[in-house]
Amino acid sequence: MDKLKVLLVFGTRPEAVKMAPLIKELKKQDEIITKVCVTGQHREMLDQILHVFDIVPDYDLNIFKPGQTLTEVTHKSLVGVEKVIKEFEPDLMLVQGDTTAVFAGALAAFYNGVKIGHVEAGLRSGDLYSPFPEEANRMLTGVVTNFHFAPTNQARENLFKENYDEEKIFVTGNTAIDALHMVLNKDFKFNDDSVNNIDFKNKKVILMTAHRRENIGENMENIFGAIKEVVESNDNVEIIYPMHKNPKVREIATKILGDNKRIHLTEPIDYLPFAHLMAKSYLIVTDSGGIQEEAPSLGKPVLVVRKETERPEGIEAGTARLIGVDKDNIVKNINKLVRDEKEYEKMAFAVNPYGDGTAAKNIVSIIKEKLL
Numbered sequence: 001m002d003k004l005k006v007l008l009v010f011g012t013r014p015e016a017v018k019m020a021p022l023i024k025e026l027k028k029q030d031e032i033i034t035k036v037c038v039t040g041q042h043r044e045m046l047d048q049i050l051h052v053f054d055i056v057p058d059y060d061l062n063i064f065k066p067g068q069t070l071t072e073v074t075h076k077s078l079v080g081v082e083k084v085i086k087e088f089e090p091d092l093m094l095v096q097g098d099t100t101a102v103f104a105g106a107l108a109a110f111y112n113g114v115k116i117g118h119v120e121a122g123l124r125s126g127d128l129y130s131p132f133p134e135e136a137n138r139m140l141t142g143v144v145t146n147f148h149f150a151p152t153n154q155a156r157e158n159l160f161k162e163n164y165d166e167e168k169i170f171v172t173g174n175t176a177i178d179a180l181h182m183v184l185n186k187d188f189k190f191n192d193d194s195v196n197n198i199d200f201k202n203k204k205v206i207l208m209t210a211h212r213r214e215n216i217g218e219n220m221e222n223i224f225g226a227i228k229e230v231v232e233s234n235d236n237v238e239i240i241y242p243m244h245k246n247p248k249v250r251e252i253a254t255k256i257l258g259d260n261k262r263i264h265l266t267e268p269i270d271y272l273p274f275a276h277l278m279a280k281s282y283l284i285v286t287d288s289g290g291i292q293e294e295a296p297s298l299g300k301p302v303l304v305v306r307k308e309t310e311r312p313e314g315i316e317a318g319t320a321r322l323i324g325v326d327k328d329n330i331v332k333n334i335n336k337l338v339r340d341e342k343e344y345e346k347m348a349f350a351v352n353p354y355g356d357g358t359a360a361k362n363i364v365s366i367i368k369e370k371l372l
Contacts, residue, residue, distance in 0.1 A: 004032045004371055007090035007114075009081055011039030011063075011101035014290050016049035017271055018096050018120065021178035021360035023055055029364065031372055037084045039077045039101040040064050048270045052183065059084045070100055070133055077104035085112045092371060095141065096120055096175075098134035103141050110144040115371075119175060119363065121148035122155030123289075125310040130214055131289070135310065147370065149363050151293075152313045152353055172362040173355020176293045180275055181357040188276045194264055195240065195273075200280045203238045204338050206230075207281040209288045210253075210305065211244035219325040220249065223305050224256040226330035227285070231262050234338055238262045240277065242269040283337055283344070285330075292320050293354040301347035303333055318350035 006026055010019050016038075026034040037059040040046060050057065061080035063073065077100065085093075085108060093109040095102040096119040109116045118141055125135050139162075142148065148164060150156040151174035159169050190196045198205060210223055231237050241257065243250050243265055257263045269277060275294075278284060283301045284291060292311045295302045296319035304315075304322045314320035323333045337344045 004092065004367070005088065005090045006032055006034050006092045006094060006367070007037060007084065007088055008034070008094045008096075009037045009039065009084075009101065009105035010096055010099075011046065011061075011077065012042040012099050013045035013049050013271065015096045015099060015101070016046055016053075016055070017179045017290070018175045019094070020049065020053035020055060021175045021182060022094065022096075022119065022363060024053070024182075025360040025364045029368070031368070035059070035088055035090070037061065037081060037105075039073075039080065039105075041068075041073050041077075041099075041101065045268075052270070052272050053179075059088075073100045074104045077101050078108050081105045081108040082112060085109065085114060090114055092117055092147075092367065094119055098123065098131075098138040098141075100133065100137060103137040106141045106144050115146045116141075116144055117147040117149060117363075117367065118142065118145040119149045120151050120155075121145065122150040122152075122157075122159045122169070123310040124158045125308050127308060130308060131212060131310070132214070134289075147366070149366070151355065151359070154313045154316075154353075170362075170366050172366070173357075173359035174293050175359040175363070176290055177297045177352070177355050177357045178360050180294050180297060183272055183275050184279060185276070188273070190273050190276070192266060192273075195266070195277070198238060198240070198264070202236075204234070204236050204282040205238050205240060205280065206334070207277055207284045208239060208241045209244075209284075209286045209291060210241070211246060211249055212287045212306065214307075215287050215305070215325065216246070216248050216252075219305075220252050221256065222325050222327040223285075223287075223330060224253055226327045226334070227263070228256055228260070229327075229331050230334045230338070231260060234335070237338055238264070240264045240266065240281070242266045242274070244268065283334075283347075285334065296320065296350065296352040297354065297357075299348045301337055301344060303330075303337070305330060313353040317353040318347055319352055321347070 043064040063076040302320040
C-alpha cells in the first residue's frame with residue numbers, strides 16, 4: 001500500500017504552536033509521509049516557535065513584508081501553496097485556526113483536488129466582522145473542508161447549525177493543550193530579571209495581553225485605565241504586560257501604565273517563557289483567543305476584555321468570564337477575584353473544556369482510520 005502524504009500549512013506563531021504536537025505525532029507514523037509548509041507572514045515570531053519545538057519546514061514561502069495588506073498575504077499564500085502542492089502531491093492538507101494562510105491554503109488545496117482537514121474547526125463569534133478577518137476566514141475554510149476537527153462539543157454544534165455533514169465532524173480537544181504540556185518545566189528561569197525578581201508566591205500577579213484591532217483606541221484606554229486603578233487600590237497586586245509591537249498599542253500603554261513600580265511593561269515574550277509565566281501568574285486578563293484555552297488547563301482564571309468571544313465553552317464552564325471593555329466593569333471583576341478567595345476558586349478549579357492533551361493523537365487516529 002502507498003504511504004499517505006500529508007502536508008501541513010501555517011504561517012503565524014499561534015498556528016505553529018497548535019500544529020507542533022500534530023507534526024510530532026504524524027512523524028511517528030511509518031505509513032504517513034509528513035511535510036511542513038510555512039507561509040511565514042509572521043517571520044520572527046514564527047521562527048521562535050519552530051525553534052522551541054525543533055521543527056524544520058520542508059517548504060518556506062517567506063512572504064513576510066512590512067505593511068502588506070490582507071489581499072497581498074492571500075495572493076502570495078495561494079500562489080505559493082499551489083506550487084508546493086504541485087511538487088509534493090499530498091493526499092491531505094491540514095490547516096489550523098483562522099488566519100489568512102488557513103483560508104488561502106485550504107483554497108489552494110480545493111482548487112487542486114486535495115482533501116482538507118481543518119484543525120480547530122467550528123469556532124464562531126457570530127459577527128462576521130469581529131474578530132476581523134478571522135471570523136470570515138474560518139467560515140470560508142469550513143466550506144471547502146473534508147474533515148472538521150472540532151476542539152469542543154460547542155464547536156461541533158456550530159458546524160451542525162451550518163448544515164455540515166455529521167460524518168465529517170470530529171471532536172478532538174484542542175492541540176494548544178498538548179503543546180502546553182510539552183513545554184512546561186518546573187525549573188524554568190526567565191531571561192528578564194525584572195520578571196524573575198517578582199514575588200509570585202506572595203503577590204497576586206496578573207498577566208495581561210491586549211492587542212486586538214477592534215480594541216485599539218478608547219477600548220484599550222479603558223482596559224489600561226482599569227488595570228492602573230486595580231493596582232493603585234490593591235497593594236498586593238502586580239501586573240505584567242508584554243507590550244504588543246503595534247506602535248498605537250505601545251503609545252497608549254506607556255501613557256497610562258508607565259512609571260508604576262508594580263506594573264511591568266516588557267517586550268513581547270516568546271512562547272516558552274510565556275507558557276511558564278501563565279503557570280506562575282494568579283490570573284490572566286486578555287483579549288487573546290488562544291489564552292482562553294490554555295490558561296484554564298493551568299488552573300488560571302481568565303477575564304476576557306472583549307465584547308464577544310468565539311470560545312464560549314470556557315465561559316459556560318466557568319474557567320473564563322467575558323467582561324467587556326467598560327472600565328468600571330473591568331475593575332469590578334478583577335477586584336472580585338483578587339479580594340474574594342471563594343470567587344477565585346470557583347474559576348480556578350472549574351473543569352477545562354478544551355481537552356486533556358491528547359488532541360493530536362485523536363486527530364492522527366481519525367486520519368488513519370479514514371484515509372488508510
